[in-house]
Amino acid sequence: xxxxxxxxxxxRDGHSEALAGVLSEELDGELSRVNTDRYKWPLxxxxxxxxxxxxxxxxxLTGEPSYADEPGLIVLVGPxxxxxxxxxxxxxxxxxxxxxxxxxxxxxxxxxxEQTEPLQYAERRLCRSLAxxxxxxxxxxxxxxxxxxxxxxxxxxxxxxxxQG
Numbered sequence: 001x002x003x004x005x006x007x008x009x010x011x012r013d014g015h016s017e018a019l020a021g022v023l024s025e026e027l028d029g030e031l032s033r034v035n036t037d038r039y040k041w042p043l044x045x046x047x048x049x050x051x052x053x054x055x056x057x058x059x060x061l062t063g064e065p066s067y068a069d070e071p072g073l074i075v076l077v078g079p080x081x082x083x084x085x086x087x088x089x090x091x092x093x094x095x096x097x098x099x100x101x102x103x104x105x106x107x108x109x110x111x112x113x114e115q116t117e118p119l120q121y122a123e124r125r126l127c128r129s130l131a132x133x134x135x136x137x138x139x140x141x142x143x144x145x146x147x148x149x150x151x152x153x154x155x156x157x158x159x160x161x162x163x164q165g
Contacts, residue, residue, distance in 0.1 A: 005029040009077040015138035052087035080109035104132035132156030
């Protein structure tokens with residue numbers, strides 16, 4: 001089994017993309033962006049994105065990778081919208097559900113207080129525990145430079161790779 005993780009990310013404003021890039025460097029992982037055409041309209045896209053997240057929808061994605069020959073760990077990175085997972089993350093979780101791949105989840109949010117409900121929801125949707133998880137505030141991007149929380153997440157991901165390898 002490959003010990004290089006795949007970092008799959010969805011990002012509308014760049015916060016989650018920045019986190020995915022840092023995690024890719026720290027884990028020596030391969031980056032894959034997923035997207036959806038549903039949110040490309042400026043104002044209407046924001047409304048649709050919020051409603052889809054509130055209703056826990058799983059929109060059709062563009063750029064979604066195949067999971068047939070994946071490594072033992074997928075690191076999923078994306079935002080929290082209106083207190084819920086961004087809807088494109090639901091789609092990825094649904095596709096990962098029937099696999100035996102270990103999944104780690106790193107979320108960005110505008111609220112500086114830690115949110116645990118989106119992580120618990122992800123485990124319920126995936127029907128298994130996450131290998132590692134964290135929620136970081138996109139309001140204060142100091143976590144990109146030096147963050148105990150980020151380092152702990154990276155160590156948990158590496159432990160997940162060693163467990164599989």
